[in-house]
Amino acid sequence: MNKTDRLLAIVLELQRNEVLRAEDLAAIFETSVRTIYRDIQALSEAGVSVIGAPGQGYSLMEGYFLPPVSFTVEEAVTLLIGTDFIEQWFDTHYSSKSRTSRKKIEAILPEPIRSEATRIRKSFRLLATAEDKTRIQEKTYLEVIRRTILEERKISFHYSKRIAEANGNRQSVRTVAPYGLVLHQGSWVLIAWCELRQDIRHFRLSRMTELIELEDRFMLPADFHLDVYQPPDDRNVRVRIWVQPDIADKVRESNNFYIDTIEEQAEGLLVNLRVRQPEELLHWVLGWGAGVVVLEPESFRHRVRNELEKTLKRY
Known part of the structure; x- marks a missing residue:
């Protein structure tokens, strides 16, 4: 980064933050403190109202605002693709805001930049899943949950687990304190404190029904930060499978969440997976047909064999 770009970037950082030390x-700019001192001096001489407080740092004088800056073609394309992404994946409110934002960005771009950005955007395409009933409901729930997170209000809903519990139940009613939303592998997931489990749990919006906003309030724990939150890894059961060479690429590209390691072998792939319970892999394994063989655990081999025998009887 040359000096001119760095000076502009320093002003932008000071606009975003109340106070920053040298x-x-x-x-931030991977340079020396002495260089920053010289940059601040250059900004002051250029008329930028930078205030230095000994022992605290630098800030901009209240009311100072940098005039609109120009965008490079790459920066403009980045912003415009970002609005496309939000329109596809976020709720109705933010989808409409993304469209108006796109129009405003395009309006302020100089004609050469706008034309080149349009040309480049035509070489990209974001594909979303079909707008079926489930996807529409998920977007509706997304808007409701987003609102309750900001207002710190609890919600309740009926939830359908993918795998039945020990008692055979897959359905349950949950009351939760919603902490945050995560877009994971194309699906929205709610991170929340579950009153039933008395712990933080994850819920796919696509498996929710009968969502209700409650008047009960909650307080987000001071030590919970969504941007650094990592769920405990409780996948303690190891599963090993052998993959036939002709479908090896497809299995590798499936990006299954439970895959731990993949070992290339002359006769195929040896895939090691970690799960909470082997049934989480049942339909995935069956979907590959005879191209995949479960090596261990033996109990899961029997489970797959029994499921195939049931299927054979139907035919």
């Missing part, structure tokens, strides 16, 4: 700016 050490902070040096870390």
Whole structure:
């Protein structure tokens, strides 16, 4: 980054933050503190109202605002593709805002930049799943849950688990304190404190029904931060499968969440997976037909064999 770009970037950082130390700016721009001192001096001489407080850092004088900056073609394309993504994956409210944002961005771009950005965007395409009933309901729930997270209000819903519990039940009613939303592998997932389980749980919006907003309030724990949250890894059961060479690429590209390691062998792939319970892999394994063989555990081999025998009887 040359000096001119860095000076502009420093002003933008000061606009976003109330106070920044020289050490902070040096870390951001990967330069020395002495260089930052010289940059601040150059900004002051250029008329930028930078205030320095000994022992605290630098800030911009209240009311100072940098005029609109120009975008490069790459920056414009990045912003426009971002609006496409939000329109496809977010709820109705943000979908409409993304469209108006796109129009405003395009309106302020100089004609050469706008034309080149349009040309480049035509070489990209974001594919979303079909707008079926389930997807429409998921977007509706997304808007409701997003609102309750901001208002710190609880919600309740009926939830359908993919795998039945020990008592055979797959359906349950949950009351939760919603902490945040995560888009994971094309599906929206709610991170929430579940009153039934008395712990943090994850819920796919696509498996929810009868969502209700409650008046009960909750307080987000001070030590919970969605951007650094990592769920405990309780996948303690190991499954090993052998994959036939002619479908090896397809299995590799499936990006199954439970895959731990893949070992290339002359006669195919040896895939190691970690799960909470082997049944989580049952339909995935069956979907590959004879191209996949379960090596261990033996109990899961029997489970797959029994399921295939049931299927054979139907035919």
